[in-house]
Amino acid sequence: MKAVWKMNKFIKHTLQIVNYAIFMALVWYFSAAPAYRYLEPNQAVVVISVSHSGELLKPCRKVSAEDLAKLAPNMRKPMDCPRERSPIKIEVSMDGEELFNITAQPPGLFADGSVNVYRSVKVTAGQHHFEVKMNDSVHLQGSRFVASQNIKLEPAQQLLIDFNSEDGFVFK
Amino acid sequence: MLNPVKRLYLLLEAWLNISFKEWNPLYHLGTLTFFFFWIALVSGVYLFLFFHGSLDGAYASVERITNEQWYAGGVMRSLHRYSSDAAVATIILHIFREFALGRYRGIRWYSWVTGIPALWMVVLLGITGYWLVWDQLAQYLAIGSALLMDELPIFFGSMSSNFVDGRLNDRFFILIEFLHLLGQPIMLIFVLWFHVRRLSNVNIMPPKGLAIGSLLAMLVLSLIKPATSHPPADLTTLPAVLNLDWFYLNIYPLLDYWTPGQVWALVMGVTVLLMLMPWLPAKKKAPAAVVDLNNCNGCTQCFEDCPYDAISVRARTDGARHEYEVVVDPDLCAACGICVGACISSNPFRKAEPDLHTGIDMPQFPINEVRNLTDTALVALRGDTKIIMFGCQHGVDVDGLEAQDIQGIKLICSGMLPPALVEYALSNGADGVMIAGCRHTDCYCRFGNRWMEQRMASSRHPVLRARAEAERIHIHGGAITDSRAVAKALDEFRQKLSILEKPGPRLDESCVEDE
Numbered sequence: 006m007k008a009v010w011k012m013n014k015f016i017k018h019t020l021q022i023v024n025y026a027i028f029m030a031l032v033w034y035f036s037a038a039p040a041y042r043y044l045e046p047n048q049a050v051v052v053i054s055v056s057h058s059g060e061l062l063k064p065c066r067k068v069s070a071e072d073l074a075k076l077a078p079n080m081r082k083p084m085d086c087p088r089e090r091s092p093i094k095i096e097v098s099m100d101g102e103e104l105f106n107i108t109a110q111p112p113g114l115f116a117d118g119s120v121n122v123y124r125s126v127k128v129t130a131g132q133h134h135f136e137v138k139m140n141d142s143v144h145l146q147g148s149r150f151v152a153s154q155n156i157k158l159e160p161a162q163q164l165l166i167d168f169n170s171e172d173g174f175v176f177k
Numbered sequence: 178m179l180n181p182v183k184r185l186y187l188l189l190e191a192w193l194n195i196s197f198k199e200w201n202p203l204y205h206l207g208t209l210t211f212f213f214f215w216i217a218l219v220s221g222v223y224l225f226l227f228f229h230g231s232l233d234g235a236y237a238s239v240e241r242i243t244n245e246q247w248y249a250g251g252v253m254r255s256l257h258r259y260s261s262d263a264a265v266a267t268i269i270l271h272i273f274r275e276f277a278l279g280r281y282r283g284i285r286w287y288s289w290v291t292g293i294p295a296l297w298m299v300v301l302l303g304i305t306g307y308w309l310v311w312d313q314l315a316q317y318l319a320i321g322s323a324l325l326m327d328e329l330p331i332f333f334g335s336m337s338s339n340f341v342d343g344r345l346n347d348r349f350f351i352l353i354e355f356l357h358l359l360g361q362p363i364m365l366i367f368v369l370w371f372h373v374r375r376l377s378n379v380n381i382m383p384p385k386g387l388a389i390g391s392l393l394a395m396l397v398l399s400l401i402k403p404a405t406s407h408p409p410a411d412l413t414t415l416p417a418v419l420n421l422d423w424f425y426l427n428i429y430p431l432l433d434y435w436t437p438g439q440v441w442a443l444v445m446g447v448t449v450l451l452m453l454m455p456w457l458p459a460k461k462k463a464p465a466a467v468v469d470l471n472n473c474n475g476c477t478q479c480f481e482d483c484p485y486d487a488i489s490v491r492a493r494t495d496g497a498r499h500e501y502e503v504v505v506d507p508d509l510c511a512a513c514g515i516c517v518g519a520c521i522s523s524n525p526f527r528k529a530e531p532d533l534h535t536g537i538d539m540p541q542f543p544i545n546e547v548r549n550l551t552d553t554a555l556v557a558l559r560g561d562t563k564i565i566m567f568g569c570q571h572g573v574d575v576d577g578l579e580a581q582d583i584q585g586i587k588l589i590c591s592g593m594l595p596p597a598l599v600e601y602a603l604s605n606g607a608d609g610v611m612i613a614g615c616r617h618t619d620c621y622c623r624f625g626n627r628w629m630e631q632r633m634a635s636s637r638h639p640v641l642r643a644r645a646e647a648e649r650i651h652i653h654g655g656a657i658t659d660s661r662a663v664a665k666a667l668d669e670f671r672q673k674l675s676i677l678e679k680p681g682p683r684l685d686e687s688c689v690e691d692e
């Protein structure tokens with residue numbers, strides 16, 4: 006009787022260990038697997054990153070003395086500057102083929118905020134010709150900012166096409 | 178037809194019952210989740226001592242912890258990772274269990290709905306944790322998170338533009354560190370406090386044996402498969418292959434196929450669907466327990482036994498000599514009837530009035546009806562081993578086990594059974610009483626069968642009096658799928674009864690248990 010009881014206990018403990026092991030295996034496996042292939046071996050990534058304010062839609066206007074008088078005293082400003090800004094258009098191409106064609110509206114209640122764009126796309130690594138154009142004004146035909154460059158992309162490289170108002174577009 | 182999700186759950190539970198019995202992890206998923214959280218908390222404090230909270234220093238400090246003191250810091254890091262993962266695994270099982278057993282509708286909507294922000298908090302805590310390593314995985318999820326955040330109308334795309342080479346600074350990293358180390362754990366504890374607020378007798382530690390086993394499991398895993406990092410973050414290159422932690426980071430790959438807006442739509446859609454589940458469709462609310470002060474002596478046992486904190490105690494208002502009375506909050510009452518079993522007045526021997534009234538009763542199934550059913554069953558029994566079998570609405574189907582010498586009575590919960598009713602059945606012609614609630618130590622109403630067993634063992638009030646012969650009472654619970662096992666136990670009980678001497682003469686009807 007005692008032997009049976011001991012046997013039962015042994016089986017129970019062994020089964021417990023098996024159950025713990027299954028749990029451990031599941032926790033271990035899904036903590037780092039299955040591996041996720043983010044890039045194929047011959048792929049690289051192009052990122053366009055722009056933080057920029059579009060041009061004001063309407064220029065400032067001098068307010069006439071009559072109009073000023075109609076306003077409450079604390080609202081009387083000699084210049085009326087509508088805050089709304091132009092949307093920003095960005096086009097990026099690689100070897101003549103379009104990578105991005107973005108039209109970003111200025112954020113904010115009065116559409117007066119500065120636009121932030123961050124987009125990425127996977128491309129095949131190798132030698133490429135990149136062109137980027139940006140128009141930040143509805144009053145302008147064509148593009149105010151243009152840049153182009155030949156770049157050899159290594160696999161897994163991230164090419165950043167960054168914009169700042171002093172240097173324009175920079176390929177990094 | 179039993180729904181397949183419930184059948185699957187019960188199968189898994191039965192498998193684990195073979196080796197774990199009352200330590201069955203499925204009966205302790207909430208406390209196990211807490212326990213894994215405690216392991217993560219302690220190991221996290223250790224890691225914090227050696228962690229360098231800056232973009233330049235973080236990775237190297239984690240590497241030092243992992244490699245230079247593998248026997249301490251390395252183990253702590255692995256414990257931190259694996260216990261966090263185990264917590265998500267137990268949460269998934271916890272959701273599966275409550276869903277499969279239908280324990281998320283009716284008054285349980287509260288626990289279900291408050292569980293969802295808790296799940297959110299746990300996942301967000303994991304994400305910021307992986308962020309702090311500042312390896313390629315951190316870089317990947319930081320950019321993914323930024324894209325998701327930018328989709329919200331508060332950031333307007335400004336967050337992801339930080340993640341370009343040369344523009345990233347420590348300020349943001351320190352914010353993440355603050356969130357992970359302090360903000361999120363505090364929020365999580367707060368949300369969990371809400372989660373269990375409407376339950377009584379909530380444990381935040383699993384049984385000792387299960388806790389030791391789980392800690393050992395995590396420790397062994399940490400030693401044989403130590404947690405490691407990806408190569409350090411570098412914003413000029415990207416990782417080709419990522420060893421994602423799928424417990425926490427499962428939505429990020431979607432960003433490769435969908436826009437951030439679509440990913441948000443999915444995540445929010447699932448969240449809202451989960452939140453609405455208790456009402457899809459809503460459960461018809463059973464009437465709450467009703468107190469009858471004429472039969473209540475203010476002993477407060479029902480208040481002690483209520484699993485849902487639906488009963489409160491206040492000073493007597495009816496001028497009776499007793500000190501207290503109890504009040505039921507109908508919004509919290511699960512209508513389980515456990516309070517009826519706890520009430521000393523639920524005594525079927527009281528026959529001064531034709532109908533039996535008790536101190537707290539269920540309008541949909543009053544104790545008087547239970548006694549009437551017992552009387553009818555006693556009359557219907559034939560044979561030498563007359564057995565009354567009390568069951569419940571959620572466990573094994575006692576009606577299906579009826580025979581000439583077996584009559585089943587289905588209570589709302591086995592905890593609704595007053596011990597005096599067992600005595601009553603035995604003294605009025607039954608040779609034996611079998612009690613079959615849910616599976617041993619598990620109960621649809623949390624504590625029904627536990628309280629019932631304690632009452633039968635005379636370790637909880639109201640106790641079964643000694644004059645009820647213990648050999649004539651058998652407790653064998655079982656789930657709806659366990660009919661065969663319960664039938665076998667019933668057969669063995671029948672055989673045992675057949676060799677016992679017949680019970681003595683009928684007990685005096687006036688034996689009412691003293692207060």
Ligand code: HEM
Nearest residue numbers: 207208210211272275280281285288289292293295296379
């Ligand atoms: C995030 C970590 C969580 C922890 C630590 C946790 C912990 C607990 C604990 C300790 C209990 C009490 C169990 C008892 O004593 O009977 C409980 C009950 C419950 N939990 Fe959770 N829980 C978590 C998440 C969730 C989630 C995500 C859901 C569902 C969406 C959920 C649904 C429920 C339900 C419905 C109950 C009530 C069961 C009943 O009424 O008997 N929980 N939880």
